[in-house]
Amino acid sequence: MTPAHELRGAGLRVTGGRMALLDAITSRPHSDAESLFRALKKALPSLSVQSVHNMLRDLSDAGLLRRIEPAGSAARYERRTGDNHHHLVCISCKSIVDVDCVEGKAPCLTPSDAAGYAVTMAEVTFWGLCASCQDLPSRTDIPQATHN
Amino acid sequence: MTPAHELRGAGLRVTGGRMALLDAITSRPHSDAESLFRALKKALPSLSVQSVHNMLRDLSDAGLLRRIEPAGSAARYERRTGDNHHHLVCISCKSIVDVDCVEGKAPCLTPSDAAGYAVTMAEVTFWGLCASCQDLPSRTDIPQATHN
């Protein structure tokens, strides 16, 4: 299942921008639109930030990407979809790492009281200080550059 | 522990705006800044949206409010703090209800692999269709007005 096949399978056209985007996200998971734009700009000088947002929305809607929005960060994107994994986010620098599902299956948790909601998924976000930020104790209040 | 005492205890001055804000959030939990602004505007005509954001930030920083940011929604605020409860969010209308902690204690979950992060909290968000939106099956793609 190559990226091109995934696109066609979702009824989407195969374009240079989408291929490059999928490739970039694969090598730098949890990137935001801005950093993906910078990464692609070298190979695709005519690319616009809006197009990156467009592509990210289309590919997310098609299920080729998963979009996550940790509090305090711009939306991040990753290629691992449908496996119900979770995330560990640094309180300080907002770096993100994947965490395999605590329970094993999706949805991995069931609310004690669903209040009439038809629950379809459980999203778990762990918050903590990453190793790099623990080494900068005096500056943990100053967000550092993202390093994921 | 009245709201005024809570404010003083946190080293904050007791102002009409803060008292009104705490009262409004108590009666309409999970409100966003905009709807709180509209609710307070009647009693406090000189109030500005920026002041509401200011107050919400100050009170959240002081621990009198908890701020949550579900994907796709503006920040919401609630008075229940420090009890490690979770949330159930409607995919369609974004309404929110509280869900008591699945495990009972904070942090209620531990990531299987902390990857060097010093984990301090686990945030769980359940997603599903609320009862009202289930009754509008043909329009579930059209977000309705929030009703929380």
Place this chain on the structure above:
DNA sequence: TGCGTATTTTGAGGTATTCACGATAAGGGG
């Protein structure tokens, strides 16, 4: 009551993202 300072107002600014629409190019049919 008066003063110092926290808070609010006012206005501008910023970031992330979406929308509208003309230009471009993917890819099926001939």
Place this chain on the structure above:
DNA sequence: CCCCTTATCGTGAATACCTCAAAATACGCA
């Protein structure tokens, strides 16, 4: 292989949500 249809992309404007700076105001201790 070329053409045509239409999805996609580029450009520019617009929006939502929120923060920042500085002047005006008001809380609350003396």
